[in-house]
Amino acid sequence: MDGGFYEEEEEMRKRHKTKLVHEGQYVAEVDIDVIEGETGWSPYLSLEDAYKLDDVRNALRRGDIKGAAKLARVFTLKPVTL
Numbered sequence: 001m002d003g004g005f006y007e008e009e010e011e012m013r014k015r016h017k018t019k020l021v022h023e024g025q026y027v028a029e030v031d032i033d034v035i036e037g038e039t040g041w042s043p044y045l046s047l048e049d050a051y052k053l054d055d056v057r058n059a060l061r062r063g064d065i066k067g068a069a070k071l072a073r074v075f076t077l078k079p080v081t082l
Contacts, residue, residue: 012037019032033045
């Protein structure tokens with residue numbers, strides 16, 4: 001108890017997840033951890049994983065495939081003709 005406020009410790013769980021980032025003709029699979037808890041804000045990402053998603057998206061927008069590939073698995077999308 002600090003200053004009259006009670007801070008309850010909450011059990012936080014991390015769950016591994018793969019997010020897809022699509023930009024133009026590319027898609028990247030980005031591995032992140034989703035944090036789950038008992039709050040109304042759950043599930044959410046760590047700040048580091050949020051920046052990682054942003055970095056991959058920005059690299060794909062710039063056409064920096066090598067940069068995106070350092071953080072994720074990058075694929076080229078090819079239209080299917082029937």
